[in-house]
Amino acid sequence: MSAASVDRWAPAPQHVPRVLAAPGSRLEAHLDRWGSLPRLGSALIDLVAESGLTGRGGAAFPTAKKLAAVAERGGRRVIVNGVEGEPASGKDRVLLRHAPHLVLDGAVLAAQAVGADEVVVAVGRAGDLELAGLQKAIDARWRSRIDGRVHVRVLAAPALFVAGEETALAEFVDGRAAKPTYGPKPFERGILVQNVETVANVALITRFGSRWFRQVGTPDEPGSVLVTLTGTVRTRGVHEIALGTTFDDLFARAGGLSEPLQAVLVGGYFGSWLRAAELPGLRLLDGALAPCRASLGARAVIALPERACGVVELARVARYLAGESAGQCGPCVHGLGSVSGGLVRLARRERSDLPRLVRWIDQLRGRGACRHPDGAARFVASGLETFADEVDLHLRGRCSGFDGTILPVSAR
Numbered sequence: 482m483s484a485a486s487v488d489r490w491a492p493a494p495q496h497v498p499r500v501l502a503a504p505g506s507r508l509e510a511h512l513d514r515w516g517s518l519p520r521l522g523s524a525l526i527d528l529v530a531e532s533g534l535t536g537r538g539g540a541a542f543p544t545a546k547k548l549a550a551v552a553e554r555g556g557r558r559v560i561v562n563g564v565e566g567e568p569a570s571g572k573d574r575v576l577l578r579h580a581p582h583l584v585l586d587g588a589v590l591a592a593q594a595v596g597a598d599e600v601v602v603a604v605g606r607a608g609d610l611e612l613a614g615l616q617k618a619i620d621a622r623w624r625s626r627i628d629g630r631v632h633v634r635v636l637a638a639p640a641l642f643v644a645g646e647e648t649a650l651a652e653f654v655d656g657r658a659a660k661p662t663y664g665p666k667p668f669e670r671g672i673l674v675q676n677v678e679t680v681a682n683v684a685l686i687t688r689f690g691s692r693w694f695r696q697v698g699t700p701d702e703p704g705s706v707l708v709t710l711t712g713t714v715r716t717r718g719v720h721e722i723a724l725g726t727t728f729d730d731l732f733a734r735a736g737g738l739s740e741p742l743q744a745v746l747v748g749g750y751f752g753s754w755l756r757a758a759e760l761p762g763l764r765l766l767d768g769a770l771a772p773c774r775a776s777l778g779a780r781a782v783i784a785l786p787e788r789a790c791g792v793v794e795l796a797r798v799a800r801y802l803a804g805e806s807a808g809q810c811g812p813c814v815h816g817l818g819s820v821s822g823g824l825v826r827l828a829r830r831e832r833s834d835l836p837r838l839v840r841w842i843d844q845l846r847g848r849g850a851c852r853h854p855d856g857a858a859r860f861v862a863s864g865l866e867t868f869a870d871e872v873d874l875h876l877r878g879r880c881s882g883f884d885g886t887i888l889p890v891s892a893r
Contacts, residue, residue, distance in 0.1 A: 537682070539751070562645055567749045638653060
């Protein structure tokens with residue numbers, strides 16, 4: 482299937498950036514760059530299926546499958562997830578500031594495809610800038626009547642790490658506490674929840690087609706992604722890269738490393754650690770990362786310098802994650818608290834029982850009302866393996882690192 486014809490500027494097929502090629506937040510400039518909003522209706526679902534687009538929020542679920550499931554149940558609402566509670570990530574905030582109309586285009590197109598007449602864009606921990614910018618964009622679109630019968634509104638989500646989990650966000654939009662639930666998933670109730678970057682890509686695919694979308698990336702993992710790169714690089718920030726780019730090339734985009742590298746955290750605080758020796762030639766692809774027991778996840782990459790203590794960093798983040806629990810199930814409330822306490826003692830070089838700590842971590846895997854305890858367990862277990870030499874030093878009352886910290890534990 483081809484996209485609707487467009488007589489405006491289009492990114493070259495193999496050109497990156499794509500979503501960040503937007504001309505800014507003004508509606509007039511947006512329409513001049515991309516053209517008017519195509520009208521495909523339910524045909525959009527087949528087009529997205531052909532593109533191979535997967536969710537850009539972390540789970541990488543096929544976007545077309547979720548669209549089709551919501552359409553079959555009669556779409557009630559589209560929720561655009563820009564909560565971004567992940568402290569290591571800033572990509573969604575950058576996209577909302579730089580290309581709000583591209584995000585809103587994709588959300589409205591998705592709503593039309595599934596039969597919904599309401600779009601809610603949820604933003605959290607972003608402050609007034611993104612919220613005000615989105616409201617200004619929505620007001621401009623309302624005056625221009627470009628969204629048809631779809632009603633669009635923006636909503637400030639609570640400052641909680643778990644508020645961005647899709648069931649928690651759907652609960653909050655319905656007026657309840659932003660906590661994950663055990664019940665049916667939102668798509669099983671006719672509610673489509675998609676990340677802001679995902680719907681921005683939907684807007685481009687609708688205009689330029691599935692073949693255009695596949696001109697970057699790989700056959701199995703097509704397209705581009707936004708990566709938040711921080712740590713020991715010369716220029717920290719958000720980069721749009723083709724899937725399959727190597728870590729070496731990603732660092733080069735940031736001006737290179739600013740000091741010797743010890744390890745990299747990939748995927749954010751539900752992600753995994755990779756030693757510096759594993760990185761040469763390694764590509765940013767879930768398929769390439771799988772043998773390393775890692776995935777792109779939230780697409781947050783933190784380069785940890787050699788001078789940092791990995792055990793101290795693990796303990797800081799584990800304590801933060803334990804404090805961000807929704808407080809509604811034992812694995813989170815008690816399990817994460819125990820793991821965090823054990824790591825803090827290890828970081829302080831106090832008496833520690835490493836076998837018990839490892840056992841507690843194993844007991845968290847696959848447990849809980851949401852992915853919070855499981856994701857935290859993955860992060861900690863990977864770190865204990867990656868920083869095994871430093872763990873041994875701490876057990877003997879020593880530390881090779883310095884007193885400073887690298888990993889952020891707040892989203893702003």
